[in-house]
Amino acid sequence: MKRWSGLGLLLGCCWLLGTPTGLAQEEGVELSQQENQQINNLINQLGNPDSNVRNEAAESLVRIGEAAVDPLITSLQAPYPDVRQGAVWALGEIGLEAAADTSSSALQDPDAVVDSLIIAFQDPDADVRQKTIQALVSIGSGAQVFSITTFQDSDAYLSFRALWALEQIGEESFDPLITALQDPDAEVRQRTAGALGQIGS
Numbered sequence: 001m002k003r004w005s006g007l008g009l010l011l012g013c014c015w016l017l018g019t020p021t022g023l024a025q026e027e028g029v030e031l032s033q034q035e036n037q038q039i040n041n042l043i044n045q046l047g048n049p050d051s052n053v054r055n056e057a058a059e060s061l062v063r064i065g066e067a068a069v070d071p072l073i074t075s076l077q078a079p080y081p082d083v084r085q086g087a088v089w090a091l092g093e094i095g096l097e098a099a100a101d102t103s104s105s106a107l108q109d110p111d112a113v114v115d116s117l118i119i120a121f122q123d124p125d126a127d128v129r130q131k132t133i134q135a136l137v138s139i140g141s142g143a144q145v146f147s148i149t150t151f152q153d154s155d156a157y158l159s160f161r162a163l164w165a166l167e168q169i170g171e172e173s174f175d176p177l178i179t180a181l182q183d184p185d186a187e188v189r190q191r192t193a194g195a196l197g198q199i200g201s
């Protein structure tokens with residue numbers, strides 16, 4: 001019953017907002033109080049116990065686009081990790097689409113998405129930090145700034161994910177990788193040396 005309740009609310013939000021076409025974003029229509037409430041309802045569904053509902057809510061927020069950015073940034077402070085993870089993913093996808101969009105519907109302030117994701121890497125939840133790495137790498141811009149300090153994450157797996165991020169960035173990550181060669185963890189040093197070798201080849 002909970003699953004269908006969540007799906008019913010989700011479908012109602014999508015119908016009201018016209019998320020398949022991004023109506024509010026494309027026509028530049030100012031959102032009404034009701035539409036803002038529906039966006040917030042979708043964000044609340046990011047914490048739904050049903051993963052299908054969470055995924056559909058996140059994808060709907062991506063289709064809404066810029067109108068959902070500010071509420072998503074606010075939700076990065078939500079008390080529930082699932083909500084924060086979904087918000088990070090949605091912001092990353094919105095930023096990725098905006099980076100490839102040369103039309104007038106591109107984000108007016110793309111740096112706001114990158115800046116919010118950089119801050120999200122301070123999240124106490126390791127899964128949120130991992131999704132932040134993936135989101136920033138997918139966007140491209142700003143990822144090198146983020147990666148300078150994150151290869152030393154206290155979570156060992158995330159240290160390797162951050163090193164992977166640096167590998168994807170290429171030559172711009174040379175200086176932070178040189179610094180990582182001094183890491184006390186032998187595996188981090190070994191992975192770093194391999195990353196430098198790939199960049200130099």
